[in-house]
Amino acid sequence: MTNSMFPLGAPGFATHPIERAAHLRDDVDKLIALEERTDARAYVVHRDSLLIRRNGGRPTAALTLQEARGFGANPGTVFLGLRDGTPLFGMGIAATAAEALIGRPDVELGNLRAAITEGLLPVEELSAIATAKSLVSWHQRHGYCPNCGQRSAMVSGGWRRDCAACKTQHFPRTDPVVIMLVSDGERCLLGRQAQFPAGMWSCLAGFVEVAETIEEAVRREVAEEAGVTCTDVAYYKAQPWPYPSSLMIGCTARATSTAITVDRNELEDARWFDRTEAALMLERAHPDGLLGPHPVAIAHHLVAHWLNQGRLR
CATH class of the missing domain: 3.90.79.10 (Nucleoside Triphosphate Pyrophosphohydrolase)
Incomplete structure (x- = not known):
């Protein structure tokens, strides 16, 4: 009744949590250093889709930050945490950049649900992907302060938005x-x-x-x-x-x-x-x-x- 990917009691997104490493979120220098590491990986989200690279081997959504930016991902990144010491980030991509990828043989913006049900994504990555999807989507929908209407800024590694005008802090909601x-x-x-x-x-x-x-x-x-x-x-x-x-x-x-x-x-x-x-x-x-x-x-x-x-x- 279940399958090897999701045995009884282990639905998608609920296993293999990453180390959130919240102590690093406000250390800008350390975050920059983590982004510059060659083993750092990013998940690129666009609405309900995930950027998946296909280059002859197994499809992968864990891109190097250089790859992600090369495909047009936004320069602002969300620090998701660490997986076995590897820094993980979430990134968004503008609609124009997403449209430019249509028809390319090496990459696609695939529907996340379909990619999971088709077994394209490793189960151990789904928790991190869910974190990236939720946080990136939150930033895309909450660019302005709901308290005063002014533009807010992403801070704390992407886990908070601050309004410079009224000093209100905003946190992702679940x-x-x-x-x-x-x-x-x-x-x-x-x-x-x-x-x-x-x-x-x-x-x-x-x-x-x-x-x-x-x-x-x-x-x-x-x-x-x-x-x-x-x-x-x-x-x-x-x-x-x-x-x-x-x-x-x-x-x-x-x-x-x-x-x-x-x-x-x-x-x-x-x-x-x-x-x-x-x-x-x-x-x-x-x-x-x-x-x-x-x-x-x-x-x-x-x-x-x-x-x-x-x-x-």
Whole structure:
């Protein structure tokens, strides 16, 4: 039900974290020295795409800083941290420079999700790539101070923006999202969004609202989207999700009602699946062509975890 890239409990972006080395972020001289190292590598992000070099060998997104700049990446870099002592950076690229790469045989701006699901990127690099994607996207969307409207500047190795006009400091944000596998014992509740691939079903999910606990968010989202009440909310695992920068908080819950009333503004449909169907969906073997979520997503692991619990009874 999972694959060798993402074994049970190890969704994408959640393993092989880098050493963030926060003590280096405000040392400008050391950061410059790290950028000048020949072993330094950069991940270049453009919207939801990642710059991938292809030169006859295995595709790679870990570019030298000289390569990245040669492809048109912005000179401002975000210090991601260290991986086994190697300095890693994130860089953006302007739309005009990105367009100039179209049609080149040696490089492409590939959709990040597609690159991961196709196995083009090493699992051990995904955490760093997620960090680059989230931080670069944040800088691209937050160039001006929301307090006074003046242009802000990237500081602290890219982990903060400062406004010279009003002296406000701004930090990257992460949006908490609950994603839950609700079960009535032998069945699990899954939903479909209109933008999903044909036949795909997944766990219900939604943003945690202001002044709301994780447990409250799970109960509220399930009731709002599917009309099902639930209890016994339990934490499973979390997954960084860099679209643009969320933390998926995986939970399980027990249904206390089973009648479904779908909110068509949120979901295309929702229904209960028994264990046999759910297993076939994860295995891509359902007779009706129904699919579960890809192993890169924590939703896949929530369903697989529930199936494994049923086998242990």
